[in-house]
Amino acid sequence: MFFVDGYLKVFFHNLCSYVYLTQSPTEPNVLLINDDNYISKSRRALTVDPVLDDMDDSYISKAKVAFSAFSSNFLSTISFRDNPSSKRRELTNSQNSTKGGAPFNHSVHYGIGSFEIVENDKVEKILDIQTVPREQPLTKAEWNHQLDSDGRIKDLNLIKRRIFYGGIEKELRSELWKYLMGYYPWNSTNLERTEIRKNKRQEYITLKLQWESISAEQESHFSQFRIRRSNIIKDVIRTDRKSPQYKDNNSPYLKYLQNILMTYCFFNWDIGYAQGMNDLVSTILIIVDDEIDTFWCFKGLMDRLGSNFHKDQTGLHSQFEKLKKLLQCLDLAFYEYLLEIDALNMIFCYRWLLILYRREFSLLPICELWEAILSNYHHKDFHLFFALAILLQERNVILEQKLGFDGILRHLTQLADQLDHITLLSSATYLFLNFDKTTDDEVKSDIFG
Numbered sequence: 001m002f003f004v005d006g007y008l009k010v011f012f013h014n015l016c017s018y019v020y021l022t023q024s025p026t027e028p029n030v031l032l033i034n035d036d037n038y039i040s041k042s043r044r045a046l047t048v049d050p051v052l053d054d055m056d057d058s059y060i061s062k063a064k065v066a067f068s069a070f071s072s073n074f075l076s077t078i079s080f081r082d083n084p085s086s087k088r089r090e091l092t093n094s095q096n097s098t099k100g101g102a103p104f105n106h107s108v109h110y111g112i113g114s115f116e117i118v119e120n121d122k123v124e125k126i127l128d129i130q131t132v133p134r135e136q137p138l139t140k141a142e143w144n145h146q147l148d149s150d151g152r153i154k155d156l157n158l159i160k161r162r163i164f165y166g167g168i169e170k171e172l173r174s175e176l177w178k179y180l181m182g183y184y185p186w187n188s189t190n191l192e193r194t195e196i197r198k199n200k201r202q203e204y205i206t207l208k209l210q211w212e213s214i215s216a217e218q219e220s221h222f223s224q225f226r227i228r229r230s231n232i233i234k235d236v237i238r239t240d241r242k243s244p245q246y247k248d249n250n251s252p253y254l255k256y257l258q259n260i261l262m263t264y265c266f267f268n269w270d271i272g273y274a275q276g277m278n279d280l281v282s283t284i285l286i287i288v289d290d291e292i293d294t295f296w297c298f299k300g301l302m303d304r305l306g307s308n309f310h311k312d313q314t315g316l317h318s319q320f321e322k323l324k325k326l327l328q329c330l331d332l333a334f335y336e337y338l339l340e341i342d343a344l345n346m347i348f349c350y351r352w353l354l355i356l357y358r359r360e361f362s363l364l365p366i367c368e369l370w371e372a373i374l375s376n377y378h379h380k381d382f383h384l385f386f387a388l389a390i391l392l393q394e395r396n397v398i399l400e401q402k403l404g405f406d407g408i409l410r411h412l413t414q415l416a417d418q419l420d421h422i423t424l425l426s427s428a429t430y431l432f433l434n435f436d437k438t439t440d441d442e443v444k445s446d447i448f449g
Contacts, residue, residue, distance in 0.1 A: 127330055128261040132429040134422055135166035143172055149189030159277065164377035174288050180374040181284070182300030183293070197293075204292045208263045228273050232261045237277045243363070245286050255283055256291040263295060267316045268302070274309045276355040277302075283366060285359060304374075308354050319353050320346040323384050330388065330431060331438060334395045342403050346408040349387050356383060365421035372425055378432050381448060385435070389427035390419065 005219040124336045142162065148156050153159055168176050183200075184193050211225070219226060236258045240246045258283050265273045280301060284295045307315025323346050328335045338344045351359055356373065358366055373383045394415070398408055436444075 003177045046409070061311050064340065077184040086230070095419060106192065122288045127392070127431075127434065129427050130430050132426045132433070137167045137169045138162040138172065138176075140171045143176070152187060156186055158376045160377040163375040164372050167371045170259070172365065176371075177284070177297055178293065179285055181369065182303060200296050201292050204263065204295055207267050208259060210263050210266045215338055223273075224316060228265050230261060231275075232258060232265070232278075235275060236261070239278045240282045240286075240433075243282070243286065246282065252283075253285060256285055256294070259291060260285070260295045262301070266296060267299065268306070271302070271309050273307055276358075277309070279358045280305075283363070283370075286363065287332060287367065294445075301374075314354055316350065316422075319381075321386060322381065322447050323387055326388055326435065327391065327442065330435060331392060331395065334392070337399060339423070343405040343408060348412050349391075350385065350404070351413070352372060352387055352390070357386070360416050360419055361421055362417060369421050369425065378429070379448075382432060384426065385432045386424060386428040388431055389424045390415070391409075393427065 004326065014052050016377075096390050138159070143159075145423075146159055148154055163176070163180070170405055179186055184196065188196070211229075214222065214225065239257065245251060246257075257278065261273055261277060265275070277298075281294065284297050284301070285291070287298055288294045302309075305315075309315075324335075327338075335344075344403075357369055360366075361369060369386070373386070376382075380384070390412070394411065401407070403411060
């Protein structure tokens with residue numbers, strides 16, 4: 001590999017956002033990947049919250065193997081052939097400049113198909129986030145006015161816009177969540193919805209019988225079933241216990257919650273059950289207030305979020321990568337700081353994305369947030385702009401206190417129940433509109449595909 005005009009530094013700056021580099025103890029011109037440092041750091045981030053305590057370690061082992069192979073087969077072959085002493089000194093000085101919060105002499109700017117060097121004094125002014133007004137919730141009268149004689153929506157774009165900017169009136173929420181979560185098709189008629197609900201209720205009863213009918217002898221030979229049922233029972237009894245629906249130990253909602261999770265476990269055995277699903281189901285059950293309808297709403301939500309719960313974590317890591325690139329486009333200075341402290345893996349956003357911010361907000365705010373996200377009015381990945389809005393709201397605290405990776409993680413975790421969802425929805429909307437207006441199509445395509 002051959003680098004010219006200082007691009008060797010750019011290459012290593014970007015490489016360091018994925019792996020931790022150390023100098024070989026035997027070869028001064030060779031850099032190695034320190035596997036354990038990077039993986040252990042990621043693992044610490046993943047185990048901060050109880051939602052993540054039972055994370056399967058298989059993906060960590062795979063990552064170690066991958067990093068080890070990469071280190072052996074690629075990085076160990078890199079040496080500085082052109083004036084090695086000066087090149088090694090250049091890289092060392094760059095690495096040292098990241099310690100103690102000192103700024104880089106150079107930075108990496110995200111461009112179309114390439115990277116370019118940008119001096120610190122050329123970094124653009126921090127984005128001035130403007131207020132995008134929210135509206136009143138969509139009312140039942142508005143909704144009924146938008147239905148034709150067959151019960152089909154007349155102007156779907158208008159309905160989605162109203163839901164995005166205003167949310168849904170409490171009395172209408174149960175009905176419209178069935179659309180937002182994919183239970184009812186947006187273009188369905190009254191008769192079609194009645195038929196869908198009739199068929200889905202019978203299908204749920206059949207699915208539920210699959211696990212309810214397991215005999216004691218069969219169960220004794222079905223260890224995976226026993227493990228999953230045990231995990232579900234343990235999580236159900238500690239889910240949303242402050243909510244009126246779940247407060248009483250004899251509440252039927254606890255049984256509904258367990259039934260739904262067990263049935264989904266059999267419906268989608270590949271995913272089964274993972275912590276966090278209980279938070280999603282409990283919220284839907286409070287709003288929809290019916291076991292069977294809640295199951296199908298949850299199923300629709302999992303069609304969207306399912307990859308978050310895959311053991312290889314590919315769904316979440318893809319979102320981390322998108323979020324990192326968005327930050328690079330919209331706030332280069334903050335991006336560079338995270339690059340300096342080796343925090344661009346974005347794992348401190350893990351809990352937000354895993355269960356769609358459920359642990360960060362109480363019931364009413366999460367309803368309004370989910371309605372904006374699930375409307376898909378502006379973008380299917382609007383939840384990433386919401387994450388960006390939180391990060392940019394907290395950026396000054398992070399920069400002024402020179403928080404490291406663990407400090408950022410602790411700070412963001414402590415924000416639960418303290419965030420203003422209306423302000424953040426406004427900020428996220430502005431961030432999206434600004435990004436959509438000012439960003440080249442090639443960059444958009446590179447981020448979102």
